[in-house]
Amino acid sequence: MLDTTPLTQAVDHFADRLRAAPQSRLQRSAAAEALGLARELARRAQLLEDLSAEPREMPDAGMFAAADQITVAAHDLAVVLTDERELAEAVALVEEAQKRAGV
DSSP: OOOOHHHHHHHHHHHHHHHHSOHHHIIIIIHHHHHHHHHHHHHHHHHHHOTTSOOOOOOOOOGGGHHHHHHHHHHHHHHHOOOHHHHHHHHHHHHHHHHHHTO
């Protein structure tokens, strides 16, 4: 079984930073960046679960839900990951999104 702790720790850190961010920062770019990350992580999880199914897009639940959305999507992905390379890519996605979000 693959240890996905690096992914869950990275996303939990990003989510905590989003929750602590002022509304103005969320409005500028942080929430949109988080939603994009959540959608990508959810897409990857769905493809790993069933390659034949068309991935569904995570809906925009609003800027105050962005932290929860990335957490749910990352934890869903962590459950289905089996490859170290895919894990490293997911962690990199989280770290890059956090940098772009500025939180």
